[in-house]
Amino acid sequence: MLMNIVGINPYAAQAAPLLKQGSANGDVWDLQFRLKLAGFYQLPLDGLYGSNTALAVKGFQSNYGLNPDGTTGDLTWSALKKHSLNREELDILAKVIYSEARGESYEGQVAVGAVVMNRIQSGKYGDTIEDVVFQKGAFTAVADGQYSLTPDSTAYMAAQDAVRGWDPTNDSLYYFNPKTATSSWIWTRPQTVQIGNHIFAK
Structure with missing residues (x-):
């Protein structure tokens, strides 16, 4: 399982100010990788911010005391960078x-x-x-x-x-x-x- 994570080649992009359902860019690859590594996202990385990514974000947000709205803004990125890695x-x-x-x-x-x-x-x-x-x-x-x-x-x-x-x-x-x-x-x-x-x- 880990080697599948490591084998993906997400873009090394800076975090966008806000990601939400419908977003599709290198930042989503980064987000999904972090969520998968931290145990919140189980599906293959695809760079598409769909309902499964939003659900994983909600799980992460709930776990770290953030508003579980399923969008990835400044507070969520800040927590991700403390508790996950790209x-x-x-x-x-x-x-x-x-x-x-x-x-x-x-x-x-x-x-x-x-x-x-x-x-x-x-x-x-x-x-x-x-x-x-x-x-x-x-x-x-x-x-x-x-x-x-x-x-x-x-x-x-x-x-x-x-x-x-x-x-x-x-x-x-x-x-x-x-x-x-x-x-x-x-x-x-x-x-x-x-x-x-x-x-x-x-």
């Missing part, structure tokens, strides 16, 4: 998971993805996954070049689960390997759980 952003998350946690259990890989999503949603580290991942010093794998490795299908599945809200870390914003951590500051953060080689903290 195709290129999904690639970034999978690359972080693979480069940082490919030797960990599946839960441990999801946990790394959850930290990235938690950072996006917190608003403290920027508004996009690019802001979060490429913040100087934020992720070891970006600094040492491992981020350039090609993620496997497990990393993509873990990314999808993290986007859909599985968070084994209990809302953590940090993680570290206690055997290799050199920062004394990270030890001052309230710890939530250890999964494999990583301790997660707030």
